[in-house]
Structures are given as structure tokens and as C-alpha cells.
Amino acid sequence: MPLDDASNELFMDRLEHSAPLFEGPPPQRKEISARHHHHRRRPWVVRHKAATVLLVLLALIAGTGIGLVLFIRSLLGGIEHLGDPFAGLGSRPPYATGAAGQPVTFLVLGSDSRIDSKDPSQWEVGAQRTDTIMVMQISGDRKRVNVMSIPRDSWVTIPANDVVDHDSRAKINAAYSWGGPTLLIRTVENVTGIHIDHFAIANFESFKTLTDELGGVDITLTQPLDLTGRQDAASSDNVLAPGAHRLTGEQALVYARERYTLPDGDFGRIKRQQNWMRSILKAAVDGGTLTDPVKLAGLVETVTKTVAVDDALTTSAMIDLASSMTGIRSSNVNFFQAPVQGISTSADGQSIVLLDAVTLAEVSRAFQTDSISQYVAEHPDKLNVLGGVVN
Template structure:
């Protein structure tokens, strides 16, 4: 069922944001379904999705157009930036390395707010998938004062069309925010907007972000319900205010699925389990899509896109044609194989100013950067594993 007029925009104003992997789903559907579907969904996708307004990406030199409050914050913290201190690790492990002498997980070469140029193009496609929590409840995504990235994932599609990779980044990961200094990675969205969030992740991973997509709660639930629900492999028993989740396969409707991917306080390892559950849902989503025979009925496929697109915000370059281009290597091949992982870290700890943080594994992050750039992600997965 399509949405028009105020019905299409109202859910966006009322609800927060959460990533659901809709871009990957569409890529997969195009890859399996073939070119006949492209014309069918093109208008629905291009006309139905909302586009970010304002600056989406940093300049080539890595600089961003900072908002006034962000500029004031930089000036207020100028003295603190010169005293970036060693973090305390909960496990008592000394994380100092030759390239990270204070052991805070941030390479010394980009400490204290250093701004670096955007990474070069490699031919691969990297899509940043963001979910944000709006403090005001109605702030626009491109003028994101008062918001933080609640969920951060990178979808990496290699140049040669081989297996794709979905990398979760813990939202409390302690990183360098270009022009600001050390902070949790999700602070970039709040302090400087979408372009600063992109600059932060590009610097962290050493890979250029080509596109950005954001999905709200209603879109997540709509996608799940449109598919008739999604079966997930619940990893352990837990309860929410509304539902009981039992270990093993469970078929979830949209509302159940939303609660499944959002919970963290029920788990001893909190956000670690939450990002695993998000990827468990992704696996269930892909299995469901495959079991549907890749929506061989073009009318049904188009209906789903019409239902979801009003809740999706993307950069202006992520058109149906661009998605078809990304999907081209997978057309006729049976779809994309997806490897999922969390950015390696050295556990939780405390920042010098008392914040609870996730400490980067600086060496593993450096290896990941090289693998993304060199097209050797299969080797990286062999070494570090996947979820």
C-alpha cells in the first residue's frame, strides 16, 4: 500500500530513526530479479524517498561547514584538546602501541581533532547506514543539532561484485572527531551534522563514503510486515514490556522486530548484543527475501517499494539507477552473499572525562582500513572472523 501526502510524511516527524537494511534488501532484490524490475521500481524509489538537504559530504580536504554551536564547542574545548589523556580499560589491559602511545584506540597521527583529506575512490561502493535519535523529535536529518547516530553500519560492496560486507560500529566507540577531538563516534552527527559524521567515519576506516541512507521506525516495521514477517534466530531468552523472546526461531511482525533490534538493557553485554541482534534480523530478512522467490511478481515488488520509500532518507545520488548499477554484478548470480561483523574493539572503558566508552582495537582497525582499500576483505574475515 502506497503512502501519499501527509500520510507519507507524518510518521517521519513523530518517530526516531533506526537502520533496517532496506538499501541492501533492494540491492539483493534487483540482483536476483533482473533488469525487468528496474523500470518498475524506478519512479517509486526516486519520487518516494526523501532526500537529505544541505551538506551531506565533507569537502575533499576533509573540512565541513560547522554549525554555530559546534564552532563554539571547539573553541571552549581548545585547551582540553591539547591534553588528550589515556583512557582506562575495564579489563586492565594496556592498549598502548607504537602508533597509539596513550592506548586510547585512536592513532596518534589523527589525535586531537586532526582533519584529514577524504580517502580516494577505489571503485568499490560504500554506503553509510545511519539510525539517529532526534532529541527534538522533529529535527531534519541534514540539520541535525540535538541528534546522535544511534546505529551506524557500513555496507561495503567490492568493485568486482564479490561478496558484500556489513560492518557494525558501536555507537560509543571512542574516536577522533575531525576539528573537535576525542569523543564517542555518534557525537559527530550532533556536533557538526551529516558531513561531520561522514568525515569521522571516513577518517576512522580510511574508505570513502559514496552514499548515505537513513530509515525510520515506521519504515522498518513496514518492511517487515510487507514481507509477512521475518523469522529470526533469537540467541537467548529475554523480555520487553510488550513481548517475550524465546531462544530459537521466532517469526516476528514489524512491531516485534523493532523491539528485537532495539533492546540492550536486558543483556549483560548491552550494546554488543544489540548490534548482533540487528545483524540477526538482517540474516532473517535476506532469508525471507530469498524464500519469496525474489518477488517474481513485479507488482508486489513495486508495492513494497512504494510502502517503504516514504520512510527512507537518502543522498541525492542514491537513485534507482545507481542502485541498479550497484546490483549489476549480482544479476543472474542468485544474489549477494553478505558477511557481517562488528568493528573490532579492545573492550569497554572510561574516558579521561568519565564517559563510558568502547575502546578501539587500533591495529585491527588499521588492518580493516587496508582491506577495504585494497579489496582484500576476504583475507580480513579469515583473520578476524565474522558474526
């Protein structure tokens, strides 16, 4: 959305003064960060460049529209809120605690469908399942972020609900289909033992548009990529050869959807999704997006169309959280997978993923004690950690 000179001037003026407009107490449900302090030396977005880029990304994978981003969202109509999916959950795992403060934990849903996640009314019982489920925690000292993907085919116990009136075994993504955000939160907390503070949902169409806003993302392919989406490079006439490429949004979406040709199947798909997110973050940092009003406006407009969050993630909570994350760098973000035993088949013939309950209990303790970064560093083999080379 191009801006004329007058709009640019107004935009930059608002950039300079956006932060103090959002000062306020944190949400009553949970204290999440220190107070925001106003600085007049340079625009907020420049002084908090790394934190802002990271949190723009997290706005897509976790709904945390922070600082300037939230200010622009308010001008464009505001981010959609889903109500309070935590009401009536009953017994829950305890809040995580850390020596330097409280971590903040999000349950993040990603959809590979065209459903507009901004409109909560589009959820219907039995109508949608989630393609991507992530637990994301910002550390208590606000210097690290850990993102754990839970395979969508994980075979778990889902509490009784309006569709199935008793506790039942099913794939974890059925929980959202059967009972929306509340049932999925309950299921994830029961399975992992991790207390969820906030909930957000987005879809991968938003990642495609954001990628194009950033001028593409740099991804190295280890095998040919069939750009038709048929996942049949041997007979396709539109193939990217292995090697380094700058992918468009559509190409990156094809890359992230691939699984049938990957050595690890859906596990490989999870890594590709994570790799795309990491590449978006890097592109935003290196491309000057945050200091270009036109680029930034387009990026934020994309975010506002495709993200919905819980009501407790208020404006003041978001700006407080962003203000406390000035020490975050892209290298401080870990992507990994919930520990699994392997793949099996359910009694009714479904292909399922069996979680490793023993290791998952260790991971849960690490999340609850704000030591998950240390655990990931010490046990990368248990968690399928995202590395530099992605198949």
C-alpha cells in the first residue's frame, strides 16, 4: 500500500511517538513483563530493531503484534480477538517461573487452508483441523525464544467434548475440530504438562504474502523442488534444482507443503515450515523493512488480515512484552520438535505419531523451570532441532 509524501511524514511522526501511547498495566490474568520506558532519541522501531523484527514474525506464528506493529494495526482496524479460550479450563499445570522473571508461553496454530484465521466465527464443530501446532515460550530474561512443534498426527487423549462425550484417543489436531481453541489448549496442557498463557492462530497464506512483501526468502534446497506442487520432480517441467535460491511466497509455500518426497515425511515438513519462518526473520532483519514506511505498512497490513489472538493479549501487554525484549537476536530463537518414539498405526487404521512420554516429561520440566534453552543445547538429538541444513 504505497504512501504519498504527506502520509510518509505522518507515518514517521507516529513512529516516533507510538510507544508511549500504549503504556499501561499488564493484563490482570498474568504479569508478563517490566514497564515500558519511553525514549526520545530515535524511533522505537529503530532502537528495538531486532526485537521488532522477531515479534513481527511472532505476530504471524504467535499473534504477538508488538509495539509499532500494534500501533499500525490499530490504524488499520486492529487485530482480531478470539475471546477468552481459557475460561472454564479447570485444573491446569502451574505457571512457569524463572529466576529473572516469568516466561510467557503461547499455543500457536497454523492452518494450511485458505480459511481466514482472523474471523473466529468461521470455526465450526468438525469443520477444521490444524496443520501446525506449536508451543512457543519467551524466556523470563527476554533473551531467548523456543518454539516446539507438535506433530499434527500425535496420538493423544482428548478430553470429553460435544462431539465425543468421553475421553478418547485421537490425533491431536482433532481437538481443535471437536472443541475449538479451549479443547485444544486443554489437550496440549494435559499431554505436555506445560501451562499455556496465550493462544493465537494464523495461516500459511499469510506467510506467502509476507515473503513477497520482503522480496523473497533465501533457502538452500537439498533436493529438486517441483514447483507445480505435485511433488513429482522427476516428471515435472517446472523444477528448482538443488542449491541456494531466493524463493517467492508461492515457491516457499510449495516448499513448506512438501512431505511425500522427504526422507522423514511429515517430520521433514515440520522442519521446512520452521526453516521458512527462520528465513522470513532473517529477510526482515537484512532487508531494511523496518526503516522503510512503505515496506513496513505492507508487512503490517498482511499481519492484520491473518492473525487472531486471545483477549488477554491486550495492547498494553503486547507493548510491555516487546519493550522487554531488546536483547533478542535471531540466533537466540530455537526451533525443535516434541520428542517422539516413532510412527505407528491406530486400531482403526490411521497413521499416527507416538510421542516419547519420558522425554516429553523432561521437556515439560525445562519449560516450567525456564531452562528449555539449556535443555535444547544439551539434548539436540532428542528433539530434532532445526539445524543449518534442511532436507
